[in-house]
Amino acid sequence: MNSSPLSFIGKNADCISGAALCIAGILFFVESSNLPFGTLSAPDAGFFPRSLATALFIAGIVILMRSFSATPAMLDFTRRSWGVAMAIGVMLLYGALVERLGFLICTVGILFALLKAYGGLGWKLSLLIAVPSVVATYLGFVELGVPLPAGVLTRF
Numbered sequence: 001m002n003s004s005p006l007s008f009i010g011k012n013a014d015c016i017s018g019a020a021l022c023i024a025g026i027l028f029f030v031e032s033s034n035l036p037f038g039t040l041s042a043p044d045a046g047f048f049p050r051s052l053a054t055a056l057f058i059a060g061i062v063i064l065m066r067s068f069s070a071t072p073a074m075l076d077f078t079r080r081s082w083g084v085a086m087a088i089g090v091m092l093l094y095g096a097l098v099e100r101l102g103f104l105i106c107t108v109g110i111l112f113a114l115l116k117a118y119g120g121l122g123w124k125l126s127l128l129i130a131v132p133s134v135v136a137t138y139l140g141f142v143e144l145g146v147p148l149p150a151g152v153l154t155r156f
Helices: 005-011 013-032 047-069 079-101 103-117 123-143 151-155
Strands: none
Touching: 013 047, 079 103, 079 151, 103 123, 103 151
C-alpha cells in the first residue's frame, strides 16, 4: 500500500485536527495553571487562558468523536490550502522572532506579507497600510503602558 502523507491527512483531517485541538487545549491549560483564576464575577489573569484552553479541549473532543462516526470526505489540497499552512508557519516564525527583532519590525513584516499574499495588494499599498497601522498600534499600546518588545531598536 503506497500512500502519501497528504493522502493520509486528507482522509483523516477531522481526527488529526480534533487531536491537535485537544493537545493544544491541554498544553494551554497546563501553561496557564500557575496564573490566578479569580471568580466569575471578578476574573483574574488565568481566567481567559484557562477558559479558552477548556473550550479548545471540548471542541477537540467533539471533532474527534464526530470523526469516528462520520464518513470522511477526501480533502482537496489547493493553492489556498497551502496558503493557510504558510500563514501558520509565518505566525510561528513571528512568535519566535518578536523578542529578538522587536514588535515594530516583526509586526510590519507579517502584516505586509499577509496584505501582499492574501490581500492581493501591491508592494506600495501593502507598505502604506502596514507601516502606519503598526506604528499607531505601537503608540496606542505604549500610551496604555503595555510593554512591547523593542528588539534591535533598543540600540536607537
